[in-house]
Amino acid sequence: MSEKEEFTEEVEELKDLETEAEEKAEAVSEIEKLTTERDQFEDQFLRARAEIANITNRNRNEREQLQKYRSQDLAKKLLSSIDNLERALQTEVQDEQGASLKKGVEMVLEGLLAALKEEGVEEIPAAKGDAYDPNVHHGVQIVPATEDLPADTIVEVFQKGYRLHDRVLRPSMVIVAQ
């Protein structure tokens, strides 16, 4: 091998070395880029999976609440019908037709209250002497407390109150001692 040939060969080898080094640098940069991308997608995937769990739980709760309180609006609107039926039942009737009509009104009232009860609507307990609870009773008048009816007890119930499960549809309207 001539000196020139040797030199040429050495230059070729060095060029190869340079190419390899360049390619290696490119590979390192590609690895860095891919690692970043992979980590980003993994992070986005994990966040999305967490969001799915959150959405699913939130929706289940919302559905349960909607189901539990679904009758709220209609039930609220029925309360005045119940008041009217109870008022009608106060009427003193004289003849058979009146008695038959009253019997019909009683049946309707029972039917309404039964339907409401099945949906979770119940009368709020309130009677003379009961403790006044501002969460479910609404004081419309205050009278001085006595020995029998001390402060914060119910003296009289003006209008029945109703609740749907734990929600007050309408508070009991009461006179309260103070």
Place this chain on the structure above:
Amino acid sequence: MSEKEEFTEEVEELKDLETEAEEKAEAVSEIEKLTTERDQFEDQFLRARAEIANITNRNRNEREQLQKYRSQDLAKKLLSSIDNLERALQTEVQDEQGASLKKGVEMVLEGLLAALKEEGVEEIPAAKGDAYDPNVHHGVQIVPATEDLPADTIVEVFQKGYRLHDRVLRPSMVIVAQ
């Protein structure tokens, strides 16, 4: 430089070249692995995102349906009360108390129908001479068709039917000509 030195140098360079080649092969395999992982996470992320969109849409529809038909059960239970009130209103009253009671019943009936209407409940149209529609009318009896009441027309309505939006709560009970 001696011949031995030259030789040694060349070997060193070739060793370097070999190391570079090995490192490059490792890098290529690392790039393949990372690309696969990145593509998998990207795919999982895109699927999760699509699932989020599906869940969100499905839940919105479910909520809308729950909201739209929320009064279905309570409304259904009220229909017999409405029948009873209408029956009570057929009673002939003789005196003032009876008239007052009847007035009360009328008010309750109006109140119930108004409350139901607000929730989307309406009477199913059905009258003598109307076309019989098996989707909303229930034939309880069949009578021969006449010139005035040809086949598939309603001859008489036994009991009113009601629907909640597009859902039949109770079909109209009718006599139909055939």
